[in-house]
Amino acid sequence: MTDQLRAVLEALASVNTHPTAAELYELVRVRLPEVSQGTVYRNLRKLIDLGYAIELDSGSGAAHFDACVEPHYHVRCKECGQVADLHLLEGPTPDIPAVRTGADDWVILECRVEYLGLCPTCRDHE
Ligand SMILES: [Zn+2]
Ligand SMILES: [Zn+2]
Numbered sequence: 001m002t003d004q005l006r007a008v009l010e011a012l013a014s015v016n017t018h019p020t021a022a023e024l025y026e027l028v029r030v031r032l033p034e035v036s037q038g039t040v041y042r043n044l045r046k047l048i049d050l051g052y053a054i055e056l057d058s059g060s061g062a063a064h065f066d067a068c069v070e071p072h073y074h075v076r077c078k079e080c081g082q083v084a085d086l087h088l089l090e091g092p093t094p095d096i097p098a099v100r101t102g103a104d105d106w107v108i109l110e111c112r113v114e115y116l117g118l119c120p121t122c123r124d125h126e
Contacts, residue, residue: 007031009052010041013067018074018083021064056083057112075115079122086115 003011011017011027017026025040043060044065047053055073064074064083073086118126 002043004032004035004039005043005046007035008040009047009067012044012047012053012065016068016085018056018064018066018085020064022062024065073113073115074115077119077122079114079118079125082119084119 007026011031012024015027017023021041021044024044025035025037028035028040033117044053047067048055048065051069052067052123054066054069056066061081066074068085072086073088074083076083
């Protein structure tokens with residue numbers, strides 16, 4: 001693992017705010033002031049390929065990134081877009097093939113559940 005790759009991973013793992021690539025670049029720059037945006041983005045891609053990070057694809061807006069690769073849920077603020085971890089009190093979701101109907105000839109690869117809400121800051125502005 002190169003120093004740059006490690007710096008990107010450490011920056012991402014040091015926060016639980018699920019930064020966008022642009023926010024992560026700012027975090028890495030604190031450690032490596034000379035680093036370029038392209039280098040950070042490239043190394044972020046590599047971390048995902050290596051399984052050290054995941055990309056949260058919210059469908060709209062900038063993607064968020066997470067160094068926690070264990071399965072967990074996220075809640076996204078509908079106002080400002082920030083993302084927080086959300087842990088369910090009840091066990092894991094049911095086995096998808098066991099409960100689904102329809103699309104029987106599809107191969108289901110994964111199930112993504114996204115919760116939407118208001119973060120504490122935006123909630124207080126309501
Ligand atoms: Zn918010
Ligand atoms: Zn997360």
